[in-house]
Amino acid sequence: MKRLMKKSLALVAAVVLAFSLVCAHADETPEKVTVIYGGSSWLGHYPAWVGIEKGLFQKHGLGVLFQNFYASSGRMGSLVAGDLDIASTGSISGIALMAAGSKGFMAFGTPDSYATVEGIIARENIKTIQDLKGKRIAAPFASSAHVLVLDILEQNGLDPEKDLTLLNLKVNEMPAAMHSGEIDACAAWTPHFNKLLKMPGHHLLVDDTEFSLYKKYKLGPGPDLLVVRKEFAQKYPKTSKAFVKGYFEAVDMLINEPEECAKVLMKLTNLSMEDQMEVLKDITWITGEEQRALMVDPGDFVAGMQQLAQFLVKHNQIDHAPAVKEWIAEDMVP
Amino acid sequence: MEINSRSKSFAISIASLVIFITVWELVCRLGFIEPLFLPPPSQILSRAVKMIENGQLISHTLASTRRVMVGFILSSMVAIPFGIFLGSSRFFMAVFDPLISLLRPLPSMSWIPLSLLWLGITETQKYSIVFMGSFAPSLLYIIEATKSIDPLLIRAAKNLGASKLDVMREVILPGSLPQIIAGLKVMLGIAWTCIISAELVAAREGLGFMIMNGKEYFQTDTVLLGMVMISITVMVIDVVFRKFERRLLPWTR
Numbered sequence: 001m002k003r004l005m006k007k008s009l010a011l012v013a014a015v016v017l018a019f020s021l022v023c024a025h026a027d028e029t030p031e032k033v034t035v036i037y038g039g040s041s042w043l044g045h046y047p048a049w050v051g052i053e054k055g056l057f058q059k060h061g062l063g064v065l066f067q068n069f070y071a072s073s074g075r076m077g078s079l080v081a082g083d084l085d086i087a088s089t090g091s092i093s094g095i096a097l098m099a100a101g102s103k104g105f106m107a108f109g110t111p112d113s114y115a116t117v118e119g120i121i122a123r124e125n126i127k128t129i130q131d132l133k134g135k136r137i138a139a140p141f142a143s144s145a146h147v148l149v150l151d152i153l154e155q156n157g158l159d160p161e162k163d164l165t166l167l168n169l170k171v172n173e174m175p176a177a178m179h180s181g182e183i184d185a186c187a188a189w190t191p192h193f194n195k196l197l198k199m200p201g202h203h204l205l206v207d208d209t210e211f212s213l214y215k216k217y218k219l220g221p222g223p224d225l226l227v228v229r230k231e232f233a234q235k236y237p238k239t240s241k242a243f244v245k246g247y248f249e250a251v252d253m254l255i256n257e258p259e260e261c262a263k264v265l266m267k268l269t270n271l272s273m274e275d276q277m278e279v280l281k282d283i284t285w286i287t288g289e290e291q292r293a294l295m296v297d298p299g300d301f302v303a304g305m306q307q308l309a310q311f312l313v314k315h316n317q318i319d320h321a322p323a324v325k326e327w328i329a330e331d332m333v334p
Numbered sequence: 335m336e337i338n339s340r341s342k343s344f345a346i347s348i349a350s351l352v353i354f355i356t357v358w359e360l361v362c363r364l365g366f367i368e369p370l371f372l373p374p375p376s377q378i379l380s381r382a383v384k385m386i387e388n389g390q391l392i393s394h395t396l397a398s399t400r401r402v403m404v405g406f407i408l409s410s411m412v413a414i415p416f417g418i419f420l421g422s423s424r425f426f427m428a429v430f431d432p433l434i435s436l437l438r439p440l441p442s443m444s445w446i447p448l449s450l451l452w453l454g455i456t457e458t459q460k461y462s463i464v465f466m467g468s469f470a471p472s473l474l475y476i477i478e479a480t481k482s483i484d485p486l487l488i489r490a491a492k493n494l495g496a497s498k499l500d501v502m503r504e505v506i507l508p509g510s511l512p513q514i515i516a517g518l519k520v521m522l523g524i525a526w527t528c529i530i531s532a533e534l535v536a537a538r539e540g541l542g543f544m545i546m547n548g549k550e551y552f553q554t555d556t557v558l559l560g561m562v563m564i565s566i567t568v569m570v571i572d573v574v575f576r577k578f579e580r581r582l583l584p585w586t587r
Contacts, residue, residue, distance in 0.1 A: 073550045080370065093550070100370050100552035138455075138536070142550035167536045168543070169455065177536075182454045318551055 030239035034063045038075040038087030041068075041269045043190065043283055044224035045088055046261070047111055051250035053264035059249075060242035073142070076227070080104040085232045086243055090144055090222045095309045098322035106233060108244070108332030109226035109291045110301065111251060113284040115214060117190035118145060118221075119207030120152065121178075121197060126185055126205065129156040135184035138169035138177060142317070144208075144222020145171070145187035147308070150315050151212050151221065178202065190279050191271060213311070217304030228332065244333055248288030255285050291333040297325040373555040378562065381555040390544075395563055398529050398541040399571075401457070405464025405532070406525040410518060413472040417514075420473075421480025422506060434470060442467030442528035446535060455536035467528035468521050475517030479510040508585075515579050519572065526568050541567075 035057070039045035048066060051057045057064045067084060069075035072093035078084045080102050094107060126132060129152055139146040153160050160166045169177060171192040177183045178196060185205065188196055196202055213219045226247075233240045254261050262276040269276060286294065294301040302325050309321040355375050361367055362374035369377065385391035420427045445466045453459040483506050491505050533542030541560045548556030 071550070073552065077552070093552075096551040096553075097370075100554070102368070102370050102552070141538075141547055166538065167455065168538055168547075169536050173450065173455075173535065176450070177455055180454055182456075319553075 028060075028238060028242070030061050030242045031236045032239045033061060034065060035085045035239060035243050036065045036067060036083070038067050038069055038079060038084040038089075040070060040075070042224075043114060043279060044090075044112055045268075046254060046265055046280075046283075047247050047250040047285075048088065049268045050253055050261045050264060051246045053267070054250065054253060054261075056249045056253070057243065057246035060246050062239065062242050062246060064243070064246075076105070079227060079229055082229065082231070084229065086226070086228045086240070088224050088226050091225045091305060091308065092142060092144060092147060092222045092312070092317075094225045094227060094327075095305070095312060095322065095324065096142070096318055098324065098327050099309070099312075099318040099320060104230050105227045105327070106230050106329035106332070107225045107227050107327050108295065108329040109286075110223050110294060111226060111247075111286055112224055113218075113220060113286065114190065114282065115208035115211075115220050115284075117193050117207075117279070117282040118148065118188070119193065119210075120149060120185055120187045120205040121193070121202050122185035122205045123178075124201050124203055129153070129158065129205065132185060133158065133163050136165045136167060136182065137185040137187070138167040138174055138183045139187040140170050141168040144220060145189060147221035147311065148206075148208060148211055149187045151311065152206055152210060155210075155212060175199065190282065191269070191275060194275070194278060213304050213307055217300045217307070219301065219304030219308065221308075223301075223305075228329070233329065233332065240332065241334060244288070248291070248333070251285050251287055254280070254283075255287070288333055295328055295330055295333065297328060297330070302328055370552060370554060373558065377555045378558050381553075381559050385556075385559070391559075391563065394539050394541050394544045394560070395567060397537075397539040397543075398533070398564070399567055401460050401532055401540060402464055402522075402525050402529055403571075405461040405528070406468055406522055408461065409465045409469040409472055409525070410521075413469055413476055414514065417473045417476025418480050418502070418506065418510070421477040421510070422502070427477070434473060437466075437470040438474065440466070440470070441531075443531040443534075446531060450535060459535070460532040460537065463532035464525050464528045467531065468525040471524055472518065472521045475521065476510075476514050479513035479517060480506060482513060483509040512583055515583065519575055519579075522571060522575065523568055526564055529564065 037048050039048055045066075048064065052064050052066055067078075069078065072090040073096075075084065075087050076089050076093050076097050079087050079089075080097065088111065091110075097105070120137070122132070126135065132153075137149065139149045149166065150160060153163075158164065167183065169183070169186065171188045174183070174186040174188050174192060175195055178186060178199065186196065197204060208214055208220045211219075211221045213221070228240060258277065258280045262273060262280055265271075265280075266273060266276050269279075271279065293299070296302065305324045306321070309318070309324055312318045313321045358372075359374045359376060362369060362372060362377075382391060385394075420430055442463050445463055449459045449462045449466070453462055487505050487509065488501055491501050496504065529540065530542040530545060533540040534546065537543040541563050544563075545557050545560035548554070548560060
């Protein structure tokens with residue numbers, strides 16, 4: 001009788017356990033199985049690409065469609081228009097969209113830091129920032145590199161309107177312009193940054209570590225932001241959660257197996273294995289666990305982003321500084 | 335009688351414009367459309383006031399006008415004589431026709447990479463974009479205008495002993511000029527469409543730059559203001575062009 005009782009209890013326990021496991025799994029099943037992600041070949045999108053190529057999203061029952069956009073502004077426009085679900089963006093675009101009053105998106109992470117692969121590269125005769133006086137310097141306007149130039153000039157008491165000529169140039173056009181002597185210095189990011197540094201007669205004047213907010217908050221001039229369409233996050237919380245899981249597993253893979261990741265990233269970036277590895281070695285990836293400490297208010301990241309918004313107002317790039325914390329989703333990363 | 339009819343048309347145009355702007359303002363104010371996607375006219379006006387006060391709007395407009403006019407005038411200076419020449423010579427038309435057919439469909443933007451290589455990030459590069467964007471269509475207009483001259487008139491002039499130069503000066507030029515001018519007016523509008531491409535690279539002022547920079551910062555009011563300014567500038571230039579046309583072609587009045 002006792003034995004029968006024990007057997008029955010064990011059977012009940014097994015059934016309960018199996019049922020709860022099924023329930024738990026069913027509970028995590030995404031409501032929507034496809035996510036449209038807005039990316040480009042920029043390093044901020046590497047985790048999404050690796051996640052797709054290595055089947056990390058699939059493991060969580062998700063299919064992720066990677067849509068390419070050249071600029072963050074186009075990507076963010078599509079996100080709030082409802083054509084994308086999740087994206088990564090340069091924070092200048094994110095802040096500009098917040099300033100424009102769009103409440104249709106939330107920022108839930110910042111996947112990377114690339115402070116040593118973005119900076120101002122100058123000809124050898126330009127030794128200091130003061131030497132830029134009267135010179136022609138290029139930066140892609142409305143980008144982190146543009147913000148870096150404005151900040152560095154301000155720190156050194158130079159006026160971009162009066163003391164030098166600041167030109168709007170895309171990073172991929174900079175090597176030719178430097179080579180032909182049409183510009184004396186330029187602000188660029190990797191991989192063009194690395195290319196420019198390898199050109200004879202050029203040297204690094206400053207990188208992002210000299211940015212005033214980096215010194216104070218460890219915040220670059222335009223950190224990458226992971227953003228989600230608000231309506232999507234509210235309607236499909238399990239799908240969003242599954243995406244975040246797959247995404248940060250990809251971040252872990254980028255940290256632990258960079259060579260494996262580089263092999264699949266070459267398809268996205270068209271870089272050689274050597275160049276791809278060079279780009280990867282300079283990136284500091286921020287893991288899921290670290291995100292939770294960053295994306296909180298009050299916290300250094302949010303405070304730094306707020307200062308960045310105020311900086312943009314001061315330099316007439318946006319009309320007013322939005323309250324950045326209102327766009328931060330603290331609970332998206334589990 | 336004609337004045338009455340003209341003022342009536344003008345009143346209708348003004349009324350339709352006022353109604354359109356009022357409906358637009360109301361639709362935005364009542365929240366049917368988010369200002370990010372379409373700001374109300376009052377917001378665009380306030381942006382205009384702000385940019386007039388700090389002098390940016392005038393400098394952007396002048397920079398673009400200069401680029402368009404230089405590119406357009408240069409393109410007309412080449413296209414008018416070349417077009418008349420091709421329009422009056424079957425042999426040379428056959429020689430150049432394939433090349434013109436290749437150039438004609440190319441959008442101004444497609445010239446950016448080559449113009450950057452050839453001319454660098456200079457003002458000349460921006461003029462060249464307007465030049466290339468308006469040259470081939472202008473040339474075609476002029477060729478067609480020249481071809482449209484009644485061959486009977488040319489033959490009659492020749493029978494009366496006119497030399498080739500006389501025929502050109504006395505028959506072809508005065509006969510085709512009204513159509514050439516009409517074509518150039520259309521082309522001036524097309525030249526303005528090249529301004530976005532021209533100011534896409536290494537520009538720090540101009541209406542094209544203003545539109546693209548506004549887009550980067552999601553300042554839709556700035557984008558729309560830039561578009562409105564292009565339209566207004568084209569309208570003003572068109573009025574000037576008409577006055578010039580009346581002086582140049584008094585017989586067409």
